[in-house]
Amino acid sequence: MKFTDRIFEKYQSTWRKNHEHPFVKELGAGTLDSNKFRFYMIQDYLYLIDYSKLFALGAVKAPNLEVMTVFANLLYYTMNHEMALHRKYASRFGITEKELEEAKPSPVSLAYTHYMLAVAQNGSIAELAAAHFACAWSYWEIGCELAKIPGAKEHELYGDWVKMYSSEEFGQSAQWNLDLLNQLAEGKQESELLRLEEIFLNTTRFEYMFWDMAYHQQMWPTDEKVQL
Numbered sequence: 001m002k003f004t005d006r007i008f009e010k011y012q013s014t015w016r017k018n019h020e021h022p023f024v025k026e027l028g029a030g031t032l033d034s035n036k037f038r039f040y041m042i043q044d045y046l047y048l049i050d051y052s053k054l055f056a057l058g059a060v061k062a063p064n065l066e067v068m069t070v071f072a073n074l075l076y077y078t079m080n081h082e083m084a085l086h087r088k089y090a091s092r093f094g095i096t097e098k099e100l101e102e103a104k105p106s107p108v109s110l111a112y113t114h115y116m117l118a119v120a121q122n123g124s125i126a127e128l129a130a131a132h133f134a135c136a137w138s139y140w141e142i143g144c145e146l147a148k149i150p151g152a153k154e155h156e157l158y159g160d161w162v163k164m165y166s167s168e169e170f171g172q173s174a175q176w177n178l179d180l181l182n183q184l185a186e187g188k189q190e191s192e193l194l195r196l197e198e199i200f201l202n203t204t205r206f207e208y209m210f211w212d213m214a215y216h217q218q219m220w221p222t223d224e225k226v227q228l
């Protein structure tokens with residue numbers, strides 16, 4: 001059995017919670033409050049800056065030139081295409097690139113990116129691939145599910161998001177990550193597989209928390225509420 005089949009079977013109910021989150025549902029229906037989306041875009045931009053470092057570490061830890069090239073491509077793609085979508089949305093909301101970069105991460109963003117980067121820094125290449133998998137695959141599945149909703153791809157505000165995450169290019173990179181994780185998990189001892197499972201489960205939980213954080217526009221509970 002492929003490692004990814006094993007984890008999907010075991011953690012299906014946690015996995016599906018992401019697809020069912022009201023942020024995702026309302027994004028697909030086109031009814032999401034634009035302030036929630038604006039908050040999400042800013043936090044996601046910061047998330048992608050740290051995420052790009054995970055790809056850079058992937059290139060450093062790659063076992064061969066082929067894997068190294070893919071991580072270098074993912075780094076390029078994320079910084080130049082995925083983040084370009086965020087910059088485009090930011091300009092629609094009247095936020096400059098400087099403001100975007102200077103925004104502060106929410107507690108959930110900070111916890112998620114720091115967790116992923118700690119795994120990427122301290123762990124093996126298999127652990128790094130496991131840390132990236134939930135992110136890539138859940139966005140691809142959600143993008144495809146939302147793209148099937150009539151009018152979702154044409155929505156004035158959310159259409160570009162749906163189109164990008166359901167695109168062929170995104171599918172290819174998600175598939176590549178799935179194949180890489182399965183390849184790296186092959187022949188590993190049970191204790192190592194359990195460690196990869198744990199990373200997958202934690203990042204899946206963090207994906208849910210990220211939607212939830214955006215839906216409730218949640219910053220530090222100790223601070224005054226500020227408009228991001």
Ligand SMILES: Cc1ncc(C[n+]2csc(CCO)c2C)c(N)n1
Nearest residue numbers: 044047051077078082135136139210
């Ligand atoms: C919280 C959060 N989770 C996942 C993604 C999606 N994503 C981030 S990097 C990458 C790989 C290729 O660029 C993908 C699919 C996101 N944007 N924000």
